[in-house]
Amino acid sequence: MQAANLLGALALAVGERIEAAGETAAGKRAAAPAALVALHEYAGGCTIDALRAIVALTPSGAVRLVDRLEAAGLARREPGADGRRRSVVLTAAGRAAAERVRDARAAALEELLAPLDDDDRAELGRLAGAVLGGITRGRDDAWRICRLCDPDACGHHEGRCPVTIAAHGSEG
Numbered sequence: 001m002q003a004a005n006l007l008g009a010l011a012l013a014v015g016e017r018i019e020a021a022g023e024t025a026a027g028k029r030a031a032a033p034a035a036l037v038a039l040h041e042y043a044g045g046c047t048i049d050a051l052r053a054i055v056a057l058t059p060s061g062a063v064r065l066v067d068r069l070e071a072a073g074l075a076r077r078e079p080g081a082d083g084r085r086r087s088v089v090l091t092a093a094g095r096a097a098a099e100r101v102r103d104a105r106a107a108a109l110e111e112l113l114a115p116l117d118d119d120d121r122a123e124l125g126r127l128a129g130a131v132l133g134g135i136t137r138g139r140d141d142a143w144r145i146c147r148l149c150d151p152d153a154c155g156h157h158e159g160r161c162p163v164t165i166a167a168h169g170s171e172g
Contacts, residue, residue, distance in 0.1 A: 028072070
């Protein structure tokens with residue numbers, strides 16, 4: 001019971017720090033920081049509907065988000081793969097904003113981890129990986145879970161990310 005309660009409190013504290021850091025770095029609120037990072041790291045060129053799923057918005061909310069990103073010069077719509085849908089891509093300013101958000105998230109997390117030594121960090125990483133791997137049921141889950149992640153930090157490209165491993169394992 002204590003572990004679950006502490007995890008809940010930690011999740012809120014971490015979430016609040018990440019949200020504040022991302023909003024400050026992007027100069028945008030709500031889902032915009034996550035959309036910027038997701039588009040920068042792995043979802044560039046996705047449809048508005050795919051972006052909607054990643055950042056957990058309604059269809060109309062996703063359209064408004066892309067409208068705001070376009071108005072700010074951070075993203076643009078381009079023709080999609082099938083000619084009927086539009087894809088969302090970042091502009092140079094959007095890529096720079098995404099990098100600021102990703103870096104601000106990393107700094108906020110480093111500040112939270114400051115009380116831990118290297119062994120404690122490794123153990124926390126192992127436990128967090130186990131929990132994240134256990135809740136990942138496929139690529140859609142992975143995209144949502146990792147919407148603010150730095151794929152290099154978790155070893156995604158080297159096949160070490162527990163979320164990616166679980167997503168691949170669940171899809172056979």
